[in-house]
Each structure stands twice: as structure tokens, then as C-alpha cells.
């Protein structure tokens with residue numbers, strides 16, 4: 038099986054950004070569904086800047102997704118949501134899906150309402166389990182549960198079915214299903230030649246990389262049952278985008294995993310603010326991503342802050358939105374300071390800019 042690099046927070050091989058990366062970024066879909074004119078300008082990437090990667094298997098993208106001739110966000114207009122027939126005897130639940138777009142690389146927020154209190158409810162979407170958490174503010178006369186799921190970067194266009202099932206406090210089975218039309222996405226692609234040492238980690242660090250990989254896997258397995266945030270997240274630094282999410286990279290003829298986050302321009306020493314309330318579940322130096330903070334926002338949602346010069350939060354500490362968690366820098370496999378900001382549901386990366394979009398948080402959209 039082909040081995041492919043992944044997110045710096047997994048620990049991985051160093052991959053250089055380049056001017057070519059920047060040019061590719063200009064052809065990127067307008068992630069977030071916003072008009073291209075409203076997107077931050079992406080001019081030059083810092084020359085010689087290195088990015089962190091890890092070898093891991095990943096299925097090839099569908100040709101339909103990678104060759105889509107139109108911007109991915111247009112797929113939202115074609116998205117249809119229907120409700121397949123429910124099994125007889127189920128107490129039906131209300132289901133609301135919130136998303137910036139129903140395309141690969143996007144998170145989906147699920148809001149479930151029940152006419153009576155529930156003992157338990159959970160879901161499944163595109164082959165993955167969906168954790169649902171009882172919301173802090175309860176609907177009048179019933180209950181509201183919320184959870185996250187997402188459309189993976191390598192998901193081909195499909196009509197997926199969101200299945201929700203559980204049991205009421207009175208013992209009645211509850212459930213709901215929703216069909217979701219997943220559109221195609223296109224991402225920029227870069228073809229670069231790099232020194233072999235940037236593709237194969239030195240033997241001396243293999244054991245360290247394995248330790249870091251296991252720790253990160255344990256971090257991303259957590260599903261803290263805390264109510265989902267009700268407010269949009271904050272941009273961790275004010276700087277503009279220098280590398281977009283999902284950029285596909287081919288190094289020395291080998292395909293590598295797409296960029297698992299975004300890079301934001303930030304001079305060394307720039308204050309890095311936590312984008313949302315949560316718990317700092319990792320705060321340490323990692324081989325490729327340097328000084329790294331990972332915040333667990335509950336229900337499988339994580340944000341990642343990499344290449345910091347200083348870490349200002351202790352592992353295990355509760356953090357609030359806007360709290361200083363470090364300073365930007367150029368630690369790890371980089372040659373220029375910037376902030377790599379990532380977001381994940383479990384181990385699957387999605388575009389963190391989606392967390393800045395009110396459509397994920399505002400009701401009735």
C-alpha cells in the first residue's frame with residue numbers, strides 16, 4: 038500500500054512550502070462558501086518554509102472529486118436533504134443539519150430534538166459513529182442533543198444517510214434518518230521536487246516519531262461528553278492565509294496527504310489565542326510540528342496550534358475562547374515563522390475556517 042504523509046500533529050516528515058504552493062492556493066476553492074472576493078488575499082508563501090508530515094496510508098481521491106470543474110462550494114446549491122421513511126414504532130426525532138457546505142473537508146453539526154427526555158441517542162454517517170451530547174439549553178417540553186460529523190477529504194460524491202437512534206427515558210425507541218447529498222470538491226495540487234531527507238525521516242528519530250504517533254492517536258480517540266459550543270470560534274492570530282486547507286501535494290513523484298490545516302501569517306512572538314473553549318490535551322514539543330497545543334472542545338472536536346515559539350498553557354488545563362495559549366514561531370520542521378492552525382473530528386482533518394462560520398452555530402439555517 039502506498040504510504041502517505043499526514044498532518045504535522047501526527048508527527049511526520051518535513052515538507053517544504055514554496056512559491057508553487059502559493060500559486061496553487063490561488064486556484065483553491067473559496068473554502069467556506071464565501072465569494073472569492075471576500076476571501077483573504079493569498080499572496081506569497083514564505084520561501085523555503087517547511088511543513089510537517091507523517092507517513093500513513095490513505096485511499097486515492099475519486100477522480101470525480103479531484104477533477105470537478107466547478108468550485109466545491111457551488112455543490113451546496115445542489116444539496117438536497119430528504120427524510121427517508123422511518124421504521125414503524127419509532128418515536129420520531131427532529132434533526133437539523135448545519136454546515137458551511139456539504140462537500141469533502143467540511144464539518145457538519147447535527148442538532149436532534151426529542152419530544153420527551155432521552156436516555157441515550159447516537160448516530161452514524163458515511164460509515165462513522167456520531168457522538169451526541171445533551172445540550173446545555175433544553176428545548177421546551179423536550180430535549181436537544183448535538184454532535185459533530187464530517188465529510189472526509191477523500192469522500193466521493195454520494196447520497197449519504199444520517200441515521201440517528203436511541204431510547205427515551207421512558208424506554209421507547211427513538212430515531213430519525215436524513216439523506217444528505219454530498220457534492221464534489223476540488224483542491225489545489227502542487228507538484229514539487231524536494232531532497233529525499235524531507236520524505237524519509239532519519240533513522241535516529243523513528244522511535245520518537247512512533248511515541249508521538251501513539252500519543253496523538255490516544256488524544257484523538259477522546260470523546261468528552263460536554264455540550265457543544267454555541268458560538269463561532271475565534272481566529273487564533275490575525276494574519277492572512279498563506280496556505281489553504283486540503284492542498285494536495287506530489288513530492289518527487291509521490292502523492293502526499295493534503296494539507297491538514299491552514300497556515301496563517303504570523304511573525305515570531307505573535308500572541309496565539311485559543312479559538313474556542315475546551316481543554317488543552319497536549320502541550321509539548323513534537324518532532325515535526327514543534328511546540329504544539331491541541332485543544333479538545335468535546336464530542337470529538339479538536340483544534341491544533343503548531344510551530345509555536347512559546348507554549349503558555351499547561352497540558353490538562355481548561356482554556357477559554359480567546360485565552361493566550363502561546364506565541365507563534367518556527368519550531369519543528371519549518372524555516373519561517375507562521376501559525377499552522379488545524380481542526381479535526383477524531384483523526385480526520387477539516388478546514389478550521391469552517392469554525393468561523395455562523396452557519397455551523399446559528400439555529401434555523
Ligand SMILES: [Zn+2]
Pocket residue numbers: 088280296298299300377378
Ligand atoms: Zn500548515
